[in-house]
Amino acid sequence: MKSENKRSVIVGIFVFLGIAILVIGILTLGGQQKKFVKAIHLKAVFDDIGGLQTGNNIWFSGVKIGTVRKINFYGDSQVEIEMNVEEAVVEFIRKDSKATISSDGLIGNKIIVIYGGTTLAPPVQDGDRLESVMPLDTDKMMETLQVNNENLVEITADLKTLTSKLAAGEGIVGAVMTDSVLAQNFKSILVNLERASVNSNRMLADLNKFTTKLNQEGNLFNELVTDTTIVTEIKSTMSSLKTSAENTEKLTNDLNTITEKFNSKDNAIGVFLNDQQFAEDLRSTLVNTDSATYNLNKGLEALPYTWPFRKGFKRKAKEEANSDN
Template identity: 35%
Template sequence: MKQTASQKIRLGIFVIIGLLIFIVAVYFIGDKQKMFGKTNHLKAVFNNVNGLQIGNNVRYSGVNSGTVRGINMINDSVIEVDMIIDKTLFSHIKKDAVAIIGSDGLVGSMIINIIPGKGISLPVEPGDEIKSLNRVRTDEMLNTLGITNKNAAHLTADLLEITSQINEGKGTIGLLIRDSTLAKDLKETMHYLKITGKLTTESVKKLNNLIGSLDNKNNVIGVMKDTAVANNIKTIVRNLDKSSTEINKVVSNLNATVINVKEGKGALNYLSNDPKLVLKIDSTMTNIKEASFRLNENMEALKHNFLFRSYFKKQEKAKLKEQKK
């Protein structure tokens, strides 16, 4: 069946539109994959790529900057990832930048995030290898989470046991909560501690006032701190020292005198050491006493004698007149 001209035109338009759509799709895909722009290679080494595939995006500080060009297995623990990065961004990526494998959202495809370094270094060159940071794998996270759950279960069981013992009044905390007598004793103890604290505070204030008053010149310590008083005390001490020296000399002289009295030939030695002389002096004193007694008797006799009686009467009258005056 022959085709009409209108059908041919329609077919041509459809083919042209399909080619345009294909070209636009290839352009957008190639632009996204950095296939048509100016790019340079950049490498990073990982222990585990976590499902990273060729064609996944590479981002620098959250900005799409390239794609994964190749994934090469160097050995059992080293995997090299080749990235193609927009050439205009090479001046911003420094040598201390760090590559991390992450995911695009919660369930998105894997991507490589390049994080800027903290130091000041030179920009990377094409073909350079930057540092990498291995991502924590899901199985490791699950293992850690399982261990954490077990520990939480043990802690919960221990906590339940402790709370049960507290509710039953066991242990110190249980006694404090359940025993009313102990609570009252503790309350009284805190009251007495409060009173003791107040008294201690007052004592400390008094002690501070006492220490502050030590500088006052009206008390003993204040006087001792006065330089004039200190000089006077020094003078007194010197005079006492000199006086003690003089006293020592006097004592020495007195000792020498006593020795001379005991051992010498003077009157003192004779008086102190001769017992006969003592007896003589004793008898002499006795005789003097008897003589004075007899003299008094004689004077009384004279008073009563008629020859001297008038004389003594005149003497007594004269004494009475003087006493009245």
């Protein structure tokens, strides 16, 4: 009888412990699933949920704030997600917030992440639908990575071939790397290029200084560029120069015409300048005239001493002497 009571007590203790463990487990799981927390329902529609399941977590700013309550088909090929979100964090989630699907770790369970939102929008309310943002497709990412891996293999093979040719001295770069004379010439070319670059920089600096001086106020070039009055005066001067050039050209043409007439024997001046016989006759005439003038002067000088005119000249001398006294 006592052994049966003892057995009943032991069984009761084990049953009580089992019930306690069950209750604690239910409370723990319920706490993790936010089953015993006041919550509101939010919705989001996705084209593809990528394996998201009911009960998966919902995160906001790195904090778990709820779980996936229900998954429904929506429209033609979309999926609507109903979420339980703690009422305590509702004031931080705005109507313009967005929802996307992510992973809990690299290969962990799928989760929903709520982010964004501005203070200009009011807080969400029960039954609101958040804007959804489709996550990156891991399958497409893996396909892209596979293509990149293939390209990397090809690049590596090409690089291996290239380095082999360089080591063998093939091509310009290989020759430069293996031929010391060519390498020295290449170095000389680089030195000359560096000098040319330095000279170019110096020339550009001087050119900048020159242009700066030209742009200074009071400079003739600056006034020519900015002062419209000077431009008008220059235009007027150029017009005057053009007129003068035209007049000079006309004068030159007239002088050429006159010169041509001087060189011709059809006029008096042309004959005077170009007819040799006329020049000889004129020279002879001038010689004869000079000789006649000389003889006339001699005759006039001897005239006072000739007998018919001697008295007249003496009388004139006396009158001039009396007039002087």
